[in-house]
Amino acid sequence: MPMSTMPIRRARPLLGTFVDIRVDDAEEARALAAIDAAFAEIAAVHRLMSFHAHDSDVARINRDAAREAVTVDSRTHEVIVLAIEFARASAGRFDPTVAAQLVAWNLLPRPCDASLPDPAADWRDIELLADGRLRCKKPLWIDLGGIAKGYAVDRAIERLRDFGITQACVNAGGDLRRIGSGMEPVHIRSPLPPHRPICALLLGEGAVASSGSYFEWSQCSGRGVGPHVDGVTRGAMLPDRAVSVVADRCVVADALTKIVMSDADAARSVLDEWDAEALVHDSRGQQRIVGRAA
Amino acid sequence: MTRPRAIWLLPGALAALPAYHAAYAVQYMSVAESQHAAFADASEFAPVALDRAALDATVAAVPESALGNDWSPKVWQARKDGAARGWFIVDQVIGKAEAITYALALDVHGAVLGVDVLEYRETHGSEIRLPAWRKQFVGKSARDPVRLDSDIHNISGATLSCRHVTDGVRRLLALHAKALKAA
Numbered sequence: 001m002p003m004s005t006m007p008i009r010r011a012r013p014l015l016g017t018f019v020d021i022r023v024d025d026a027e028e029a030r031a032l033a034a035i036d037a038a039f040a041e042i043a044a045v046h047r048l049m050s051f052h053a054h055d056s057d058v059a060r061i062n063r064d065a066a067r068e069a070v071t072v073d074s075r076t077h078e079v080i081v082l083a084i085e086f087a088r089a090s091a092g093r094f095d096p097t098v099a100a101q102l103v104a105w106n107l108l109p110r111p112c113d114a115s116l117p118d119p120a121a122d123w124r125d126i127e128l129l130a131d132g133r134l135r136c137k138k139p140l141w142i143d144l145g146g147i148a149k150g151y152a153v154d155r156a157i158e159r160l161r162d163f164g165i166t167q168a169c170v171n172a173g174g175d176l177r178r179i180g181s182g183m184e185p186v187h188i189r190s191p192l193p194p195h196r197p198i199c200a201l202l203l204g205e206g207a208v209a210s211s212g213s214y215f216e217w218s219q220c221s222g223r224g225v226g227p228h229v230d231g232v233t234r235g236a237m238l239p240d241r242a243v244s245v246v247a248d249r250c251v252v253a254d255a256l257t258k259i260v261m262s263d264a265d266a267a268r269s270v271l272d273e274w275d276a277e278a279l280v281h282d283s284r285g286q287q288r289i290v291g292r293a294a
Numbered sequence: 295m296t297r298p299r300a301i302w303l304l305p306g307a308l309a310a311l312p313a314y315h316a317a318y319a320v321q322y323m324s325v326a327e328s329q330h331a332a333f334a335d336a337s338e339f340a341p342v343a344l345d346r347a348a349l350d351a352t353v354a355a356v357p358e359s360a361l362g363n364d365w366s367p368k369v370w371q372a373r374k375d376g377a378a379r380g381w382f383i384v385d386q387v388i389g390k391a392e393a394i395t396y397a398l399a400l401d402v403h404g405a406v407l408g409v410d411v412l413e414y415r416e417t418h419g420s421e422i423r424l425p426a427w428r429k430q431f432v433g434k435s436a437r438d439p440v441r442l443d444s445d446i447h448n449i450s451g452a453t454l455s456c457r458h459v460t461d462g463v464r465r466l467l468a469l470h471a472k473a474l475k476a477a
Binding site for chain 2: 009010011012013014016017018020032169171173174175176178183184185186187188189190195197199200201202203204205206208209210212242244246248277279287289
């Protein structure tokens with residue numbers, strides 16, 4: 001690794017949060033070209049999988065897929081395949097079809113022109129077809145917010161690698177992945193006010209994602225609601241806990257945080273299956289590790 | 295021996311840790327670097343003075359996350375050999391726990407060419423709502439009373455929304471329509 005180069009770091013508002021990309025091992029011109037390409041890839045994932053945009057793949061699925069097969073980009077297809085795998089592995093605690101709850105709680109906008117979802121619909125009603133198409137057996141609203149950020153981070157890392165970058169870190173609002181030699185500290189935001197960053201782990205080559213609803217907890221019709229919906233109970237996960245997951249890929253870490261938040265002990269087998277480990281902060285601020293490192 | 299993927303460093307009970315005001319700051323790009331990145335072929339960035347009335351009218355029209363009377367985005371016109379290439383604007387927004395200086399580049403017609411974060415500062419607790427605290431982010435030379443931990447490279451945690459920047463960009467587009475379009 002040439003040590004003469006300075007790290008180059010850039011940040012842009014994307015995926016509803018701030019995406020920070022750092023390249024450590026390239027001269028400035030190549031680092032900036034790689035970072036630009038990585039941001040462009042993240043922007044593409046954002047465009048394809050946005051729940052808010054009217055012309056995204058997700059919007060088209062929510063509008064049309066109950067009536068006819070919808071063709072989506074290979075990246076959207078890949079994320080939905082993964083989402084269904086995580087839904088199956090977690091017996092539905094992770095479920096990409098919980099958007100109706102988030103709309104009802106005013107955490108997502110109501111999709112235009114989409115028929116109302118069937119309250120009984122879940123991930124099993126998504127049918128993957130050949131040639132990148134899919135169909136829904138019942139009207140439903142999917143939201144890939146629980147998984148697309150991690151996927152975008154993985155894609156960004158791949159783009160950096162295309163430019164010959166071997167030492168880098170991509171952090172999309174707390175879902176991050178690092179490649180290269182050595183290890184570096186990663187801070188995790190405390191789920192307890194005032195949400196200070198705590199140095200919680202040294203990361204080599206791998207990904208970390210964290211989930212907590214402490215920034216977005218609100219009241220709707222007299223009850224607490226947050227951005228994390230339990231796929232089985234369809235209730236909001238409480239804001240007093242937080243979970244961080246380490247895995248090889250960021251998309252895995254991102255999805256698994258929701259499964260561990262829902263039920264940490266039941267998630268043990270899912271963590272093992274994906275060779276992942278989790279740090280769980282409970283409501284008293286106690287921490288424990290779940291998974292292979294425990 | 296192979297390198298482990300991750301090593302957990304556990305402080306134990308979070309509640310037992312002292313609650314000092316930790317703050318986190320990153321400077322990503324200087325104004326000059328960002329100008330060059332947005333308009334590589336520009337030979338000049340001419341500062342544009344905005345009158346208070348235009349700023350106040352814009353704030354009234356797009357009130358989201360406005361800084362009220364403090365609002366004073368810096369505007370430049372990018373030029374090449376005297377011909378306008380677009381606009382470059384530096385503004386600041388304050389979110390839930392963060393203050394962000396960002397740059398917006400617009401083409402000559404006012405279409406967005408790009409948004410880059412120049413500086414990100416984060417703190418915690420109620421001090422962010424105090425005018426004195428907010429003021430420290432106005433102007434690059436302001437003294438910074440908050441302890442900055444620049445060693446923190448990466449934070450994982452609940453997602454902070456970038457909604458304030460999105461609102462800020464909308465406000466700058468309104469400013470362009472009101473005050474820059476005819477310039």
